[in-house]
Amino acid sequence: MTIYFPKTDIQHQRQHQRQHQHQHQHQRGVAVVTALLLTTLAITIVASLFWQQQVQVRSIENQRFQLQKKWVLRGGLDWVGMILREDLNTSGQNDNLTEPWAVIVLRDLKLDQFIENGRADGEESEASLSGKISDAQAKYNLTNLSRGGVIVPSEVKVLAKLLSNLQLDPALAPAVANLVAKTQGIEVAPPTDPNGANNGKTPAGPGLGQGPVIPGVVTSSASGASPSTDTMGIIASEAQYMSFSQLDDLLSVPGFNLEMIAKLRNFVTVLPIRTKVNINTTSAEVLSARLTNVSMSEAALMIAQRDRVYFNNLGDVQNNFPTKVQASDGDNIDVKTEYFYINAIVKLSGSVLEANALYERKPQKTKVLWVKEN
DSSP states (O other): OOOOOOOOHHHHHHHHHHHHHHHHHHHHHHHHHHHHHHHHHHHHHHHHHHHHHHHHHHHHHHHHHHHHHHHHHHHHHHHHHHHHHHHHHHSTTOOOTTSHHHHOEEEEEEOTTTOOOOOOTTOOOOOEEEEEEEEGGGSEEGGGGEETTEEOHHHHHHHHHHHHHTTSOGGGHHHHHHHHHHHSOEEOOOOBOTTSOBOSSSOOOTTTTSSOOOTTOOOSOTTOOOOEEOTTSEEEOSSOOOOOOSGGGGGGSTTOOHHHHHHHTTTEEOOSSOOOEETTTOOHHHHHHHSTTOOHHHHHHHHHHHHHSOOSSHHHHHHHOTTTOOGGGGGTEESOOSEEEEEEEEEETTEEEEEEEEEEEOSSOEEEEEEEEO
16 A cells, blocks of 8 residues: 655755756756857858958959059050150151061069059069060051952952961952951942032932942931931941951851961951051061962062061062062052051059050051050
8 A cells, every 4th residue: 555645845845946947057058059149140240241341452452453554554555655656757768677666575574663562571573564566567457358348359369368378268258358348338429419519418329329239238227318427438327237346356257266366366457447568577478468479489588588678668679579569569568557566464463464455656646546455
C-alpha cells in the first residue's frame, strides 16, 4: 500500500526557485543572442560604410588619373602640332622620312616632375608619355574610290592591284568602292535661276532633273520635297548610310575579316577628302598600285633610290624614272603631305591611355580632326 504525503511548503518553494532559475537562464540566452546579432549587424553596417567610402575614394582617384592622362595627351598633341607647323615653315616644299616629325619617336618620356599622382617620397612612378607621328598619305586613301557618291573605275583598279600586291582577293575592290560611294553625299551642279544665272537658292542634282541617280542613295523624300544641300555643293539624303570613316568599316563588306583588316592597316587608310600618295614616304605595295605601269619589283627599286636621296619635287621623280612616271601621275602622287596620324600612350600609376589622332596641316592652320581612345 502506497502512502502519498502532501508537498510541504519547502518543496513548493524549491520547485518555484528552479522554475524561476530556468526562466532567467532562458531570458539571459535570448539577450546574449540578441546582443550578438546587433553586434554583427553593426559591424556589417560599419564595414559596408567603409567599403562604400573606399569605392568612392577609388572612383575619385581614377577620375583624377583619367583627367590627368587626358591633359597629358592634349599637351602631347599640342607639341605635335608645333612640330608639324615648324616643319611646314622650314621645309614646306616636300615631306620625307628624314624630317623631325618622322625621326622623333617618344619612348616612355618621364613626366614625374609635371604630374602629382599621389605617390610617396622615393616611390617609383609610371607617369610617362610615348608616341610617334606617321604620314597618313603614305597609304592608299579609300575615299578616292568615289567622288560625290559616284564610283571612280580607275581607283577601283588601283585598290584591286593593291589587294593583289598584298596577296588578298582583288575581286573585293568593287564591293569596297560601292560601300564608300553609298556613304558619301552626292555632288550637285551650282543652282541656277530660269535665266541661267546662279542664285544660290534652288538646288539641282540627282532626282531633280540633273546628274546621275546613284543606286542605294535616296535624294528626295517620299512627298517630293527637295533634299537638303550644304554649302559645298553636296546633296544629302534623308535616308543615308553611316559615313565610312575607319578601316574597321570594311567588316561590313562580305569577304573581309579581322586578319585581312590587320594586314591592310599599314597600306590603307580613310581620310576626309581625296588625297595623293606621298612617294617620299609610301611603301612599294602602295606605289606599285598607284602607278599603272610599275610592278612590285620596280616599285621596290624606286623606294630604295628614294631612301638614299628623297625627291624634292615631281620633276625629280620623272627625271629618275622617265618610263614609269608620267606628267599625268601628278594627279595621283606628290612629295608633300597634309594629313598625319599620331599614336600616343600615356601611363600613370598603373593605368594606361592609348589614343590615335588625325592632324590636318595646311599653310593657314594645323588642327586635330579627331581623337580616338583605344
